[in-house]
Amino acid sequence: MIKHTKAKVQLPWFIVFFCLAAVCNTYLPAGAPAYHVLSRVARAGLTATLFLIGTGISVATIKRVGHRPLLLGVILWLIVATATLLLIREGWIGL
Numbered sequence: 001m002i003k004h005t006k007a008k009v010q011l012p013w014f015i016v017f018f019c020l021a022a023v024c025n026t027y028l029p030a031g032a033p034a035y036h037v038l039s040r041v042a043r044a045g046l047t048a049t050l051f052l053i054g055t056g057i058s059v060a061t062i063k064r065v066g067h068r069p070l071l072l073g074v075i076l077w078l079i080v081a082t083a084t085l086l087l088i089r090e091g092w093i094g095l
Helices: 013-027 029-055 059-065 067-089
Strands: none
Touching (some): 059 067
């Protein structure tokens, strides 16, 4: 026996926002300086989203655990990234 359920299809908001951005970029060229900033913010948001999806972390998980472990991870990431950059610039690490 097959149980039928009504699955609600969610609207993919990124498609809506992508279309909106394309229309704004085409018909509102006066906002070009803001579009560059928004593009960088969107790219950072996409990177963070893909990271969270890849690690299986959800907003509910972050709320349950609290912000301190996430903050610790970001601080450690900044320390490692800065130290690595300095070691590359000093020639201790080659690319």
